Amino acid sequence: MQPPPESGALKLDQTIQDLKEEVLQFNSDASALEQNSLYPSYSRTSVFLGVRLSGLLIKEFSVTFDGGAPEKFTFDEIESLAFLQNKGLRRVMRVNLEPGQHKIRAEFIAQFADAKPDALPITGNLEAIFDKNYNNTDLGLMLVRTGFRAEPSLTLEQTRSAR
Structure with missing residues (x-):
């Protein structure tokens, strides 16, 4: 059959x-x-961007390592809103850095969602030194407010994979 x-x-x-x-x-x-x-893994460095301020829409962001050329990122409204969902964190880049001490410089341009159309954008920057070891290194650049009336600013959080 x-x-x-x-x-x-x-x-x-x-x-x-x-x-x-x-x-x-x-x-x-x-x-x-x-x-x-x-x-x-010995040189892998990932850079993450996070927005920890309700209603802050990131427009532009740039990162420079050791005085090199900046990597620039532009975000549209939908991408900016995505950062606000559940304390969104997004990897914006991955680079190779040799183990040792490095200088990072980051800059941002942002605007609060409820800002008037003629309001000036919010800008800021961060310069910091960090140590890269022989493991994966993740750098978190967080847009935060350090005080009740303080302007938004960037902070750096570093994590390294353990072997």
Whole structure:
């Protein structure tokens, strides 16, 4: 007795789905391998940006390491609002830095969502020295307010992977 024609089509569909899953897994593994090759753990440094002020919309942001050329980022309104969701944190860049002491400079331009159209934007910057060891290093640049009436400012939080 021959199986119904639908079962052959079902088996083909399952085989195609299995192949799709294998391709997705292969792509994921290849991407991870590429990232590990481009950014080895001893030099990998990731920079994250977070906004910890309700209603503050980040417009522009730039980061410079050791006096080099700045990496500039511009955010539209939707991207700015995403930072406000659940204390959003976003990786804005990944760079290779040799182990040792480094200088970071970051600048921002922002505006409160309820600001009048003719209000001047809020600007600020941060300069700091940090030590990069031989493990992955994550730098969190957080837009915060240090006091009740203080202007928004950047703070630096550093975490390193333990081996």
